[in-house]
Amino acid sequence: MAACGGRESASLDAREHDCMARAMYFESNRSSRDGMIAVGTVVMNRVDSPDFPGTVCGVVGQKRQFAPGVMSRKMQGRSVALVREAAAAVLRGERHPRIVRARFFHAAGYRASYNNMHYVLTTGGNAFYEKRRPEFVTQPVPLEPLEGITGRSL
Template sequence: MERAMYFESNRSSRDGMIAVGSVVMNRVRSDDFPNSVCGVVGQKNQFAPGVMTKKMDSRSLPMIREAARSVLRGERHPLIGNATFFHTAGYSFPYDNMHYVLVTGGNAFYEKRNSHLVTRPVPPLPIEGITGR
């Protein structure tokens, strides 16, 4: 969990880390993904290249460790819902099945839905400070 948060979120944003962790846990819960945190994070082409092997800078670890433990104990970002995907905020894609729920920590989080069920096809404005401790 720490590695996903470290390599996929803006490490200065607790909201971003909690949102990434929430997506990981949503995937663990889903039948469409592996059923363990390591299985989800290590799944090919789903997270940052080297997420399982690159060195992490120890200066960021206390904050990341706290956020990871909190997610593993049940905390979820309150706006993440059932989102199982995210991409770097500011990127856009031509797909019509992306229902955006949150932008935080430099990422846009979304659920994949049938196109007629997408009610938010554009990422909302970024929001920070919801999960602050």
């Protein structure tokens, strides 16, 4: 039987926070708060989708969805504290306002030949997109990078 608000819950929260921080650390340009918040928003959009696992760790730990070693490599350096702050903000409910329904992203310099990618934002070194039927794609190429939308800059 799970304890209500006890150590089990605190341990789960700490694990979800660590998984979110890992996704942000290994997938974003760690000098861009917007990039970290955007990655976190994609993670939460996946958590809320029936197409993906229903937990942050489930989403981040999915094979071939995030950077290799995202769950096992060491996070180090000055940026770790910044990443943890951004992870906490997303878990408290902050979202990047330009992401909305996007559940996918790739490195900003990558060019895919798919016709179902509707781009909504480029920030923190990544291009974020929604998958749509081709006839509903109105932004088929990544947008110019945009920074400074979320909270304080790092």
